[in-house]
Amino acid sequence: MRDVSIIGIGQTKVGEHWDKSLRELAFQALEAAMHDAQVERVDALYVGNMLSGELTGQEHLGALVADFAGLRGIEAMKIEAACGSGAAALRVGYIAVAGGLCDIVACIGVEKMTDKQGDIATSSLATAADADYEALHGLSFVGINALLMRRYMHEHGYRKEDFANFAINAHANATRNPYAMFPHPITAQQFAEAKPVADPINLLDSSPIADGAACVILAPTSIAREFTDKPVRVRAITVATDTVAVHDRRDPLYLEGAAISAQKAYAMAGVGPADIDLFELHDAFTIMSALSLEAAGFAQRGKGVALALDNAISLDGHIPITTMGGLKARGHPVGATGMYQIVEVAMQLRGEAGPNQVRNARLGMAQNIGGSGATVITTILEADQ
Amino acid sequence: MRDVSIIGIGQTKVGEHWDKSLRELAFQALEAAMHDAQVERVDALYVGNMLSGELTGQEHLGALVADFAGLRGIEAMKIEAACGSGAAALRVGYIAVAGGLCDIVACIGVEKMTDKQGDIATSSLATAADADYEALHGLSFVGINALLMRRYMHEHGYRKEDFANFAINAHANATRNPYAMFPHPITAQQFAEAKPVADPINLLDSSPIADGAACVILAPTSIAREFTDKPVRVRAITVATDTVAVHDRRDPLYLEGAAISAQKAYAMAGVGPADIDLFELHDAFTIMSALSLEAAGFAQRGKGVALALDNAISLDGHIPITTMGGLKARGHPVGATGMYQIVEVAMQLRGEAGPNQVRNARLGMAQNIGGSGATVITTILEADQ
Numbered sequence: 001m002r003d004v005s006i007i008g009i010g011q012t013k014v015g016e017h018w019d020k021s022l023r024e025l026a027f028q029a030l031e032a033a034m035h036d037a038q039v040e041r042v043d044a045l046y047v048g049n050m051l052s053g054e055l056t057g058q059e060h061l062g063a064l065v066a067d068f069a070g071l072r073g074i075e076a077m078k079i080e081a082a083c084g085s086g087a088a089a090l091r092v093g094y095i096a097v098a099g100g101l102c103d104i105v106a107c108i109g110v111e112k113m114t115d116k117q118g119d120i121a122t123s124s125l126a127t128a129a130d131a132d133y134e135a136l137h138g139l140s141f142v143g144i145n146a147l148l149m150r151r152y153m154h155e156h157g158y159r160k161e162d163f164a165n166f167a168i169n170a171h172a173n174a175t176r177n178p179y180a181m182f183p184h185p186i187t188a189q190q191f192a193e194a195k196p197v198a199d200p201i202n203l204l205d206s207s208p209i210a211d212g213a214a215c216v217i218l219a220p221t222s223i224a225r226e227f228t229d230k231p232v233r234v235r236a237i238t239v240a241t242d243t244v245a246v247h248d249r250r251d252p253l254y255l256e257g258a259a260i261s262a263q264k265a266y267a268m269a270g271v272g273p274a275d276i277d278l279f280e281l282h283d284a285f286t287i288m289s290a291l292s293l294e295a296a297g298f299a300q301r302g303k304g305v306a307l308a309l310d311n312a313i314s315l316d317g318h319i320p321i322t323t324m325g326g327l328k329a330r331g332h333p334v335g336a337t338g339m340y341q342i343v344e345v346a347m348q349l350r351g352e353a354g355p356n357q358v359r360n361a362r363l364g365m366a367q368n369i370g371g372s373g374a375t376v377i378t379t380i381l382e383a384d385q
Numbered sequence: 386m387r388d389v390s391i392i393g394i395g396q397t398k399v400g401e402h403w404d405k406s407l408r409e410l411a412f413q414a415l416e417a418a419m420h421d422a423q424v425e426r427v428d429a430l431y432v433g434n435m436l437s438g439e440l441t442g443q444e445h446l447g448a449l450v451a452d453f454a455g456l457r458g459i460e461a462m463k464i465e466a467a468c469g470s471g472a473a474a475l476r477v478g479y480i481a482v483a484g485g486l487c488d489i490v491a492c493i494g495v496e497k498m499t500d501k502q503g504d505i506a507t508s509s510l511a512t513a514a515d516a517d518y519e520a521l522h523g524l525s526f527v528g529i530n531a532l533l534m535r536r537y538m539h540e541h542g543y544r545k546e547d548f549a550n551f552a553i554n555a556h557a558n559a560t561r562n563p564y565a566m567f568p569h570p571i572t573a574q575q576f577a578e579a580k581p582v583a584d585p586i587n588l589l590d591s592s593p594i595a596d597g598a599a600c601v602i603l604a605p606t607s608i609a610r611e612f613t614d615k616p617v618r619v620r621a622i623t624v625a626t627d628t629v630a631v632h633d634r635r636d637p638l639y640l641e642g643a644a645i646s647a648q649k650a651y652a653m654a655g656v657g658p659a660d661i662d663l664f665e666l667h668d669a670f671t672i673m674s675a676l677s678l679e680a681a682g683f684a685q686r687g688k689g690v691a692l693a694l695d696n697a698i699s700l701d702g703h704i705p706i707t708t709m710g711g712l713k714a715r716g717h718p719v720g721a722t723g724m725y726q727i728v729e730v731a732m733q734l735r736g737e738a739g740p741n742q743v744r745n746a747r748l749g750m751a752q753n754i755g756g757s758g759a760t761v762i763t764t765i766l767e768a769d770q
Contacts, residue, residue, distance in 0.1 A: 001485050021517060044624075053439050053509070058516035060467040063626040063642075063759040067633070073645055075624035076760065077473045080463040082445040088462045092477055099484010100386050124438070131443035132406060239429075239460035241448040248452070257448075260458055374448040375461065 004097045005224035005231040005384065007104075008037025008217035009343045014181040014331030016114040017211040022056050023068040026110040029213035029339075030069050033106065037217040037227045043102040044075035048089030048109040049335035050082055054124040055116050065108065075102075082128035083284065084370030085109065086338025087237070087377035090216065094237050097218045109339030110213035121209045125334070128371040130245035142206065142285070144246055144372050146198035149287035152253055153200065156302035160200045163286040164191040165308035167204045167328050170283060173315065174325025176355040179340075181210050181331030205286040207332035214339035216346065221384070229385070230350040235363070236268035236380040244374040255373040258295035262367065265378040266297075269363075273297040276380070277361040278320040278348055280341040282369035283327045289313075292367055293321070296378070320358050323348060338368030342379060349383035389482045390609035390616040390769065392489075393422025393602035394728045399566040399716030401499040402596040407441050408453040411495040414598035414724075415454050418491065422602040422612045428487040429460035433474030433494040434720035435467055439509040440501050450493065460487075467513035468669065469755030470494065471723025472622070472762035475601065479622050482603045494724030495598035506594045510719070513756040515630035527591065527670070529631055529757050531583035534672035537638055538585065541687035545585045548671040549576040550693035552589045552713050555668060558700065559710025561740040564725075566595050566716030590671040592717035599724035601731065606769070614770070615735040620748070621653035621765040629759040640758040643680035647752065650763040651682075654748075658682040661765070662746040663705045663733055665726040667754035668712045677752055678706070681763070705743050708733060723753030727764060734768035 010032025012025055020028070026047065034040070047061045058064065062076030081088040086109030093107040113121050122142075126135040129144060153160065167186060174180035186204060194202040217227075224231035242257030243249055249256065266272055273296065281292040290304030298319050299307050312318040324330050324344040327337055345364035347353045353361075366379045395417025397410055405413070411432065419425070432446045443449065447461030466473035471494030478492040498506050507527075511520040514529060538545065552571060559565035571589060579587040602612075609616035627642030628634055634641065651657055658681065666677040675689030683704050684692050697703040709715055709729040712722055730749035732738045738746075746768065753762045 023517075050444055051438070053436070053512050056516060057512055057520060059435055059465060059512040060514075060629060060756050060759060062466055062473075063756065064515070064629045066626045067628045067759075071626075072628060073625055073642070075476075076466075076626050077476075077624065078465040080444060080465055081447055081461075091460075091462075092480070095477070095481050095484055095486050099480055099486060101480050101484060127438050127442055127444040129445075130449070131441060132408075135442060239462065240458055241451045241456075241461050243452045243457060244445060244449045257458070371445055371448065374445060374452075 003221035007227040011214040014212035025213040029215040033215035048085035081375040082370030085335035087368035109336035111333035111335040145285040166286040170326040170328035174329030180325040207327035210331035212333035236265040238264035255295040261376040261378040262296040280366040341366035388606035392612040396599040399597035410598040414600040418600035433470035466760040467755030470720035472753035494721035496718035496720040530670040551671040555711040555713035559714030565710040592712035595716035597718035621650040623649035640680040646761040646763040647681040665751040726751035
């Protein structure tokens with residue numbers, strides 16, 4: 001097996017791109033990443049996407065994007081793992097390069113969600129849950145998270161307002177990210193007064209439906225410096241699964257898939273949570289931030305929210321999270337999100353995060369979650385300068 | 386890179402499975418393949434599927450099937466390349482085993498299409514075409530193929546009835562396949578009198594919408610004999626793309642993606658068309674059989690139909706195709722089809738095709754096509770006994 005590095009990154013601004021089609025968004029991110037890597041051709045293209053069929057009437061994105069990008073003929077396919085699709089596509093690209101089957105590979109995450117009414121997006125997002133045993137009973141995705149949050153508050157003695165800092169921190173970081181959908185700060189009072197979505201989740205606990213695309217170019221580490229003087233090594237990328245339906249789990253407040261995925265990643269990279277300088281987690285809702293921090297070993301069970309209360313999650317805190325705004329404020333174009341996380345970690349490790357730069361960032365981790373923790377992909381990246 | 390072998394195969398009967406859910410179909414094929422390989426665990430699960438989101442309100446099939454099969458925790462994801470999804474999933478599994486990242490991998494193709502009305506399936510299938518430039522104008526998938534067939538007849542001087550033997554041969558072979566959807570023979574007269582679907586395509590040119598699942602288990606060739614005394618070696622598996630929209634091609638009657646994919650596969654395996662003992666091609670419509678035979682080098686341009694007229698495609702012909710019924714008569718559950726082809730080639734190479742056995746079959750090829758030739762996966766398998 002070969003070591004693999006990221007030699008190029010690209011992203012579009014996250015938002016409501018009514019003037020751009022799905023293929024245009026994907027191409028914009030791909031073009032930026034190929035330009036960054038100074039490559040004119042790739043051997044293969046893996047496209048992470050969840051909802052193109054439901055929301056834009058278009059499957060077959062691999063061939064579609066390859067052709068639109070002028071790469072007709074190459075290997076291409078779409079990879080889907082609900083909201084974990086982006087990092088799942090990176091995993092396939094990693095396998096292809098590490099195994100020696102391809103040299104230069106592009107991995108894209110792309111999603112276009114705002115062309116349809118919000119209720120259609122909501123019902124489409126429920127396809128990430130168990131169609132027969134959750135969605136069929138009218139349980140939406142935010143509804144599942146609301147049940148988890150209510151139970152967490154009950155078990156561990158938190159109040160609703162204790163979750164505020166996850167959102168406040170994310171928005172604060174987004175103000176300095178030109179690619180963020182909501183680059184404005186929010187206050188504790190705004191959080192407390194935000195409209196309820198599915199009690200106890202309110203609008204400011206929730207990441208927004210959005211359009212966007214992000215892309216990374218992979219190459220064997222041995223040749224990475226031919227393309228860039230800032231390669232970022234992929235020290236680990238692992239996938240683990242759990243039940244899709246939350247009610248099938250032994251303990252709904254323990255993300256076992258996230259824990260397995262993180263443990264495998266730590267073992268693969270030969271590091272532990274204490275070595276990680278920043279953590280791009282999957283804050284689709286504030287409760288997911290808490291559960292992800294606990295499953296990945298950054299907090300004891302029930303103490304994830306305490307990290308937010310203690311402000312340990314800020315850029316100069318013990319474990320900085322959502323350093324460019326996270327799903328909450330950068331935005332959550334679901335199949336693209338995992339790739340945005342990777343691009344953002346790579347920016348930190350390249351020292352290109354501008355005013356959001358985490359000092360001396362050497363090791364960064366991202367955790368991309370599909371469904372309510374049913375597919376979890378953990379990636380550990382290392383600066384190589 | 387390691388050599389890779391198929392150590393287990395499994396399939397469900399193709400048909401209208403109103404009594405079985407998507408996950409049950411996938412599990413049935415997986416269980417059969419794992420039993421065949423005598424394995425109780427796999428390292429990863431790659432699920433080829435196209436339309437689960439649109440037709441059953443369920444994405445996230447990787448985790449769903451892994452959990453339902455008692456494999457909770459393992460790596461799992463869905464792979465999509467329109468009707469090429471099945472073989473695309475095999476490609477990802479192959480990459481993982483060949484590269485040394487996984488040892489035992491399950492690759493499933495599954496589709497459930499008959500729960501909805503046929504017109505919904507038809508519009509969903511159009512997501513394999515170009516949504517903005519083909520489907521938007523009302524051009525259905527069968528419509529695209531009808532245009533290709535009409536043009537082919539005009540260019541090469543064939544009559545409609547010249548295509549009959551593709552369907553007659555497929556149905557004849559299906560009569561002896563217990564997994565086939567339509568195990569009954571058809572006659573030239575029935576073909577001539579069949580109802581039109583999109584002129585010149587009639588009902589007996591067309592493969593049926595169906596439910597089904599097929600699965601193979603992969604392992605490194607070096608340990609394959611620990612599991613089976615009939616391993617089948619994967620000599621090549623390649624993916625190539627073309628434009629999604631047919632009108633963007635230089636020559637709509639030349640499947641360039643199929644040609645590139647086949648040439649790459651021949652090069653990878655170090656063989657040529659003359660070495661291939663049987664060819665499971667993608668006969669979604671009879672015209673696709675002709676175009677596939679030509680692109681893969683079994684016939685000169687415009688001579689694919691002549692192979693059918695000469696009966697060179699029968700079990701004892703020069704190049705046997707659709708030996709278990711093909712898409713036409715075994716059935717075409719779109720995301721599963723590519724895996725059915727692989728299972729059928731493996732059966733031939735294991736000498737388990739019963740009355741449909743191709744004599745002295747050593748090298749078999751399958752070509753799985755997504756869209757109208759936009760994604761093409763070619764696989765060459767070899768008997769290893």
